[in-house]
Each structure stands twice: as structure tokens, then as C-alpha cells.
Amino acid sequence: MSNTPEVPGGEAAPAEPRPAAPPIDGGAAAPAKPRKLPGEMPPDKYTRETITWIKPWTPHLFSFRTTRAPGFRFIPGQFARLGVYRDDGDPADKKGPRWVWRAYSIASASYDEFLEFYSIVVPDGEFTTTLASLKVGDEILVEKTNYGFLTTDRFEGGRDLWLLSSGTGLAPFLSVLFDLDIWAQYERIVVVHSVRQENELAYRDSIEGLKDHEAFGELLAESPGKVVYVPLVTRAPAVHADGRPMLNKRITTALADGSLEAEAGLKLDPATSRVMICGNPEMVDDIRKQLAKSGFAVSRRGVPGTMAVENYW
Numbered sequence: 001m002s003n004t005p006e007v008p009g010g011e012a013a014p015a016e017p018r019p020a021a022p023p024i025d026g027g028a029a030a031p032a033k034p035r036k037l038p039g040e041m042p043p044d045k046y047t048r049e050t051i052t053w054i055k056p057w058t059p060h061l062f063s064f065r066t067t068r069a070p071g072f073r074f075i076p077g078q079f080a081r082l083g084v085y086r087d088d089g090d091p092a093d094k095k096g097p098r099w100v101w102r103a104y105s106i107a108s109a110s111y112d113e114f115l116e117f118y119s120i121v122v123p124d125g126e127f128t129t130t131l132a133s134l135k136v137g138d139e140i141l142v143e144k145t146n147y148g149f150l151t152t153d154r155f156e157g158g159r160d161l162w163l164l165s166s167g168t169g170l171a172p173f174l175s176v177l178f179d180l181d182i183w184a185q186y187e188r189i190v191v192v193h194s195v196r197q198e199n200e201l202a203y204r205d206s207i208e209g210l211k212d213h214e215a216f217g218e219l220l221a222e223s224p225g226k227v228v229y230v231p232l233v234t235r236a237p238a239v240h241a242d243g244r245p246m247l248n249k250r251i252t253t254a255l256a257d258g259s260l261e262a263e264a265g266l267k268l269d270p271a272t273s274r275v276m277i278c279g280n281p282e283m284v285d286d287i288r289k290q291l292a293k294s295g296f297a298v299s300r301r302g303v304p305g306t307m308a309v310e311n312y313w
């Protein structure tokens with residue numbers, strides 16, 4: 001029996017075995033006419049970046065940073081598409097060597113020299129199980145185009161910016177929160193993060209620690225209360241640093257019974273509030289419908305509204 005591996009489509013593989021993560025851009029090590037792998041993209045569409053930092057939060061949540069190509073620009077709230085290489089699986093299922101791409105919100109600020117991402121690990125997830133196996137120094141592909149309309153330029157006016165998130169849906173709002181133009185534009189920024197368990201309140205220290213931040217700390221000293229952090233832990237009781245109980249209910253429930261506004265010390269009003277919602281699609285949809293009843297409307301292309309939303313799946 002021949003030991004030449006089969007590749008998708010049943011064609012014979014090149015005589016030379018591919019390296020673990022092949023140069024899909026036709027680099028020097030590639031055969032003269034490299035076979036196109038599933039998920040392969042023209043080399044001018046992406047850059048190869050290096051993972052420089054990884055921070056695990058829980059066994060199924062982690063953040064990581066990559067190098068950032070000098071030409072990569074984005075607006076806070078936008079997402080990038082990331083590519084990882086997999087060579088496992090059953091070629092008969094067309095699951096042999098392939099590049100797998102997924103959308104990822106950019107959590108870092110637009111001025112940071114690196115790109116930061118905040119990720120879940122989905123059990124058996126095609127992308128995230130590979131991502132979770134990568135180490136500092138490994139490569140990841142970043143598509144050159146950035147995407148998305150979860151950006152404050154979708155809005156006109158507004159005094160307070162509400163950022164409502166579940167799980168890893170917090171990621172784009174970190175980029176929004178660490179943006180000086182947005183601080184100048186809005187009087188208050190309310191960061192709402194709903195998670196199942198307290199240990200999933202990733203970035204809690206960064207948000208609560210803004211008062212000690214070299215740039216934002218000074219601004220907060222001038223305008224205390226400018227940033228309001230409202231964590232919700234839905235499956236177990238949890239307390240704030242000062243001992244007050246955290247909200248122990250979903251955002252939808254806290255919106256309906258008034259406790260979200262009470263906790264934030266602000267009213268949600270389409271005349272003054274601009275709302276961004278990100279994460280679990282059912283949550284996004286439920287909140288969107290609830291707020292629509294109070295007069296909020298989603299921004300559409302060319303028609304600024306008072307809500308902007310993004311579903312993660």
C-alpha cells in the first residue's frame with residue numbers, strides 16, 4: 001500500500017510532505033505549484049503574525065496578543081478574521097489539512113502596537129481547540145481587512161454610552177473603553193458584563209483599575225463616575241470589592257425590573273443613551289426587542305440609530 005497521503009478531493013499529495021504549518025503564500029519552501037488547501041487565502045489578503053502573550057482566565061477562557069502589521073488599522077469595536085492551520089481529521093470528510101478562519105473582536109486599543117483578543121474554548125470547536133494549543137512564538141494569520149459596525153460612528157449625538165455584553169462579547173468594548181476620543185465624546189460609559197460565574201469576569205481588574213491608569217486615571221480623577229462597571233453573575237452569588245452584592249440575574253431581567261439602571265445610577269433613554277450589545281445571539285435579540293419597546297432603534301446603513309448590535313454565533 002502506498003504511504004503517499006491522500007488530500008481532499010482524492011488527489012495524490014505532493015511528494016514532499018508539508019511542514020506542520022505550510023507557507024501558504026508560495027514561499028521558498030513550497031512546491032512550485034502548491035496545492036490549494038481548504039480555507040487557503042491569497043497571500044495578499046492576510047499577514048502572518050506571531051503570538052506574543054497568552055493569559056488564561058479559566059480553563060475555557062483566555063486572552064492573547066499578536067504582533068500587529070504596521071498597515072493594520074481598525075475602529076474600536078471592529079473585528080478581524082483569524083486563521084489557524086489544522087492537519088488532523090478524516091480526509092474522507094474533507095477534514096484533512098486546512099486553514100480555519102473565524103471572526104474575532106479586537107480587544108486592544110487602536111493605538112496599541114499589538115492586537116489583543118479574548119477567546120472562549122468551545123469543547124471540540126474546530127477553531128478554538130487549535131487556537132488553545134498555540135504557544136507564544138507560534139504564528140497565526142490575520143486577514144488584512146477589518147470588519148464590523150459595532151462602532152460609535154453608527155450613532156449621532158448621545159450623552160451616555162452603554163456597552164452591554166455577555167461572555168467574550170466584552171472584547172470589542174475593551175477597545176471602545178480604552179479610546180480617548182470616546183471618553184471625550186460621552187459623559188458616561190457604562191460597561192455591563194454578564195457571565196455565569198464570578199471567575200469569568202475577565203478584565204475586571206483592568207476596568208476597576210482605570211483609576212490607576214497613567215492616562216485614564218487623571219481623567220477619572222477629574223470626572224469620577226465617568227466609567228460605570230456593572231458585572232452580572234448569573235449562576236452564583238458574587239460581591240463587589242466593597243462587599244455590595246453584584247447583580248445575580250440576566251441583563252434582560254435587570255433591564256425589566258429597573259435594577260440595571262439603579263446599579264448604573266443612570267436612566268436608559270433614547271434621547272441621551274446610545275447602546276451597543278454584543279455576545280450571545282439570544283441575549284442580543286432579547287435586549288434589542290426590550291429596548292425597542294422603549295424607543296431605541298438599531299442603526300442601519302446611512303440611518304443613525306440608538307443601538308448597535310453584534311452576534312457571536
Ligand SMILES: Cc1cc2nc3c(=O)[nH]c(=O)nc-3n(C[C@H](O)[C@H](O)[C@H](O)COP(=O)(O)OP(=O)(O)OC[C@H]3O[C@@H](n4cnc5c(N)ncnc54)[C@H](O)[C@@H]3O)c2cc1C
Nearest residue numbers: 102103104105118119120122125126127128168171312313
Ligand atoms: C463578529 C464576530 C466576532 C466574534 N468575536 C469573538 C471573540 O472576540 N471571542 C470569541 O471567543 N469568539 C468570538 N466570535 C466567535 C468566533 O468567531 C468562533 O465562533 C469561536 O472562536 C468558536 O469557534 P469554533 O470553531 O471553536 O466553534 P464554532 O463551530 O465556531 O462554534 C460552535 C458553537 O460554540 C458556541 N460559541 C461560539 N463562539 C462562542 C463564544 N465566543 N462564546 C460562547 N459560545 C460560543 C456557539 O454555540 C457555537 O454554535 C465572534 C464571532 C463573530 C461573528
Ligand SMILES: NC(=O)c1ccc[n+]([C@@H]2O[C@H](COP(=O)([O-])OP(=O)(O)OC[C@H]3O[C@@H](n4cnc5c(N)ncnc54)[C@H](OP(=O)(O)O)[C@@H]3O)[C@@H](O)[C@H]2O)c1
Nearest residue numbers: 060166167168194195196234235250251252280282283286
Ligand atoms: N466547560 C466549562 O466549564 C464551561 C463553563 C461555562 C460555559 N461553558 C460553555 O461555553 C458556552 C458559552 O458559555 P458562556 O458562559 O460564555 O456564554 P453564555 O451561555 O452566553 O452565558 C453568558 C451570560 O449570558 C447570559 N445569557 C445567556 N442567554 C441570555 C439571554 N437570552 N438573555 C440574557 N442573558 C443571557 C448568561 O446567563 P445564564 O447564566 O442565566 O444563562 C450568562 O450570564 C456554553 O456552550 C457553555 O456550555 C463551558
